[in-house]
Amino acid sequence: MATPKVVSPGLHPQLVKLLEADTYQYSKGRPHPLSYYYLSRTAVRSIASLKTLCFLSFLVIIAWTFLSRRSPYSNAAWEKAVLQSSQRQEGGQMTVLVTGAAGFVGSHVSLALKKRGDGVVGLDNFNDYYPVELKRARASNLEQAGIFIVEGDLNDQNLLMKLFKLVHFTHILHLAAQAGVRYAVKNPLAYVHSNVGGFVTLLEQCKNSQPQPAIVYASSSSVYGLNSKVPFSEDDRTDHPASLYAATKKADEVLAHTYNHIYGLSITALRFFTVYGPWGRPDMAYFSFTRNIVEGKPITIFQGPHGEELARDFTFIDDIVKGCVASLDTALPSTGSGGKKHKKAQFRIYNLGNTQPVKVGDFVSILEKHLKKKAIRNIIPMPSTGDVMFTHANVTRAKHDLGYNPSTDLSTGLHIFVKWYKSYYKEGAGHEDMLKGYKPY
Numbered sequence: 001m002a003t004p005k006v007v008s009p010g011l012h013p014q015l016v017k018l019l020e021a022d023t024y025q026y027s028k029g030r031p032h033p034l035s036y037y038y039l040s041r042t043a044v045r046s047i048a049s050l051k052t053l054c055f056l057s058f059l060v061i062i063a064w065t066f067l068s069r070r071s072p073y074s075n076a077a078w079e080k081a082v083l084q085s086s087q088r089q090e091g092g093q094m095t096v097l098v099t100g101a102a103g104f105v106g107s108h109v110s111l112a113l114k115k116r117g118d119g120v121v122g123l124d125n126f127n128d129y130y131p132v133e134l135k136r137a138r139a140s141n142l143e144q145a146g147i148f149i150v151e152g153d154l155n156d157q158n159l160l161m162k163l164f165k166l167v168h169f170t171h172i173l174h175l176a177a178q179a180g181v182r183y184a185v186k187n188p189l190a191y192v193h194s195n196v197g198g199f200v201t202l203l204e205q206c207k208n209s210q211p212q213p214a215i216v217y218a219s220s221s222s223v224y225g226l227n228s229k230v231p232f233s234e235d236d237r238t239d240h241p242a243s244l245y246a247a248t249k250k251a252d253e254v255l256a257h258t259y260n261h262i263y264g265l266s267i268t269a270l271r272f273f274t275v276y277g278p279w280g281r282p283d284m285a286y287f288s289f290t291r292n293i294v295e296g297k298p299i300t301i302f303q304g305p306h307g308e309e310l311a312r313d314f315t316f317i318d319d320i321v322k323g324c325v326a327s328l329d330t331a332l333p334s335t336g337s338g339g340k341k342h343k344k345a346q347f348r349i350y351n352l353g354n355t356q357p358v359k360v361g362d363f364v365s366i367l368e369k370h371l372k373k374k375a376i377r378n379i380i381p382m383p384s385t386g387d388v389m390f391t392h393a394n395v396t397r398a399k400h401d402l403g404y405n406p407s408t409d410l411s412t413g414l415h416i417f418v419k420w421y422k423s424y425y426k427e428g429a430g431h432e433d434m435l436k437g438y439k440p441y
């Protein structure tokens, strides 16, 4: 049997000669001795190419890890924008981090602070609980005023660390939260994530800061829960919440106390009462009712178990802004450093309401008057999704300490809201489609 001709450019010339001369005979069934040579050579080549493959994969993994770990915030343009936004102008006394700056209350207070010269940096995760376009539009108003909003989540420790390293915040106005009473039935963990996890992440960062900032944050009238004593005073019971949302806000107040007690953080809680106004939240009744009335769709009005009407202490945004700014102005510095408190720090809780509760039916009548259109009222029993029958704020303490004095009655406030709504959503303004398909919970 003839030995097959082997043409192999890498082979030793002697061997090539041997094969070509066909002088090497081998017996049938025994492997050709050269096959060992080929086998080992192929193995070495395979190992070599495997090594190359491994090495390349290793490089890819390293590059991927580096790129994915690399914070999107670690570039010079981002740092410059944050620093510029934090600069105080003439008359400014503080440098404030406003969380939830693209939100309803956050955007209004940010503008008010910037206007008087304070340094303001915003933080917002732009979540899609309601149409994000509205948040973007608010953010663009802030940008025009020179306020930069960092896009990121409160739970991102690295981001907070980076921000606090870059800017020495004298104050934190913490308004970022998962809002809305009824949506908590649908997505309870969103509330735990933002209102509890996010708050603790922020408190941890503040406690570690040197010097520590003073904190003012949003609590809620909902902490009064099933309270039947009216008006609600800050010292009333808040241990029987009616919704998970309220429970997380109550948790915030308790957590705040702990950080104040252990680490000397100066903390002020503001219990907001159903805040409304221009640039508001589309999930809230005044907004969604307006939309439905304008579009000729029915509105759903909840009723108590014995046919009673629900009532809210609706509070206009301008009054809330004044309350927030006054709280920041009167906040004393924190007293801790190095993870320890050096003396007792300020701890305050205030109601920020309007002190004039209005029944939901009457509030709809006021809306009808301003919209010059009748609502199609669909009255149904209140679903068991966390609403309470009424809210009513006693603001004596805020009046005394903050000079808080709500001055916008519901009719005036709704008139301002309706004017804004009509101009913002008018045909041709480019915002008509923003709420298309959106249904509040």
Ligand SMILES: O=C(O)[C@H]1O[C@H](OP(=O)(O)OP(=O)(O)OC[C@H]2O[C@@H](n3ccc(=O)[nH]c3=O)[C@H](O)[C@@H]2O)[C@H](O)[C@@H](O)[C@@H]1O
Pocket: 179, 180, 181, 219, 220, 221, 222, 223, 272, 273, 274, 275, 283, 284, 285, 286, 300, 301, 302, 303, 310, 311, 312, 360, 387, 391
């Ligand atoms: O004061 C507060 O602490 C809370 O105020 C509002 O919560 P809420 O008062 O329930 O405000 P809306 O959702 O605007 O409801 C206003 C009233 O309209 C009623 N409503 C709402 C929706 C609806 O379809 N029908 C209806 O009758 C509610 O039961 C309530 O009495 C906010 O959504 C919360 O984020 C905030 O914390």
